Amino acid sequence: MIRIEGLRKSFGARTVLDGVDLHVGQGESLCVIGQSGTGKSVLLKCILGLEAPDEGLILWQGRPLDRHARPRFLDSFGMLFQGAALFDSLPVWQNVGFRLRQRMSGQKARGIAIEKLARVGLGPETADMMPAQLSGGMAKRAGLARAIADDPQVIFFDEPTTGLDPIRARRINGLIRGIVEETGATAVTITHDMDSVRAIGDSVALLQDGSIAWQGAVADMDDAAPLTGFLGKDTT
């Protein structure tokens, strides 16, 4: 469904992505792992069109994801940001129903937003709260509700468990897995939390030194030498 070929991106003299090749199949849940500063977020921004790659191709459903195809891609896309990125000036339900309000009445959008909030374990009382009134975990779940509000075919999760305690992190991982299975959406998760990888992923790709050093099934990662450092194994 999404194929990336030879993606390169530099900032001045610093090369961040140096020929990334990656494939995510329809309905697959891929986790991209890598140390901080290896270009995971830049890869994400290139796919979203927030950064222009220097070289390479990003294909969606077999077609280049250029400025003509990207609006259609974004219409079928949802994303959970690392810090939730809820709009401060809008109440929670308007955040969740942001895209819905562009094509349906406010009342209908509110109804769907409350449904989606319930799906991520937030009660209707949160609908009229402002983002500043939410805890970190609640904001993450509201962000997740926004990501799935329009039943997207593709969902990106950027560091979904960063900043959460282990209990809330497990809950978010469980929610994401459940949602991906229910909707059959294609999912790409950027993380360095191996618990998230095991909970969410079907497959995993290691981004190292600007390119994909290893890609395979989550079931095979325990035997993958390049992942040793991430799995916490002693290599001495």
Place this chain on the structure above:
Amino acid sequence: MNPVRLSGRATLRGLRAVGAVALFTLRGLFHLRPLRPRLLAAQIFQIGWLSLPVVALTALFTGAALALQIHSGGARFQASDVVPAIVAIGMVRELGPVLGGLMVAARVASSIAAEIGTMKVTEQIDALVTLSTDPTGWLVTPRLWAAMLTVPVLVGVGDIIGIMGGWLVGTQSLGFNSASYLANSWAYLESWDVISGLIKGAAFGLIVAVSGCWYGMASGRGAEGVGRATKSAVVAAAVGILAANFILTGLFFE
């Protein structure tokens, strides 16, 4: 390095920046689809209504001080009687638009830059893109139009309050007759004096909003980046207003 090459590079960099800001402004002004009247109304309230007290107070004290200055200065050549006319012309043509614009710059350019800068560093602008919403249309366009529409109104209100400040001092402290002060204020005012001040107000409003939006969108990471964007927005808006005032005054009255 060769000084000619250095100055050439600096000139090119400056021209590139001017071009980028001009394109940013045009995109912001004409990104009108879809129309977002609620966002525009919210910005009119933020920029116009909430700036009214500070603009009104500034105009009141400026008009009052101007009356005192002209009265004492005019006394040197037996021209104290011109106080009402000079206060009115000075407020309407120059002080109303410039001081009103500067007060709006201090209040609004900083708040726009801080708000948009914070949205940028917390990925809210990226979130807009993923929700199929162009950040220019959502964030920039309503602010540009709201500032262009409301600052002339603020200037008009400031002009009236400034003239009344002069009237207050003139009648209470300088011994002018109330009715003749007001009659003299209007007698020497021409419609172009008022219109040129309002046009200046619209231009200054645009400068304030463009400065806030531009620096907010270009904000660096973290609190330091947002702080720097806020400061730059206010400085750029203030310098822009004073430079534009000089150019517009030359165009209108030379």
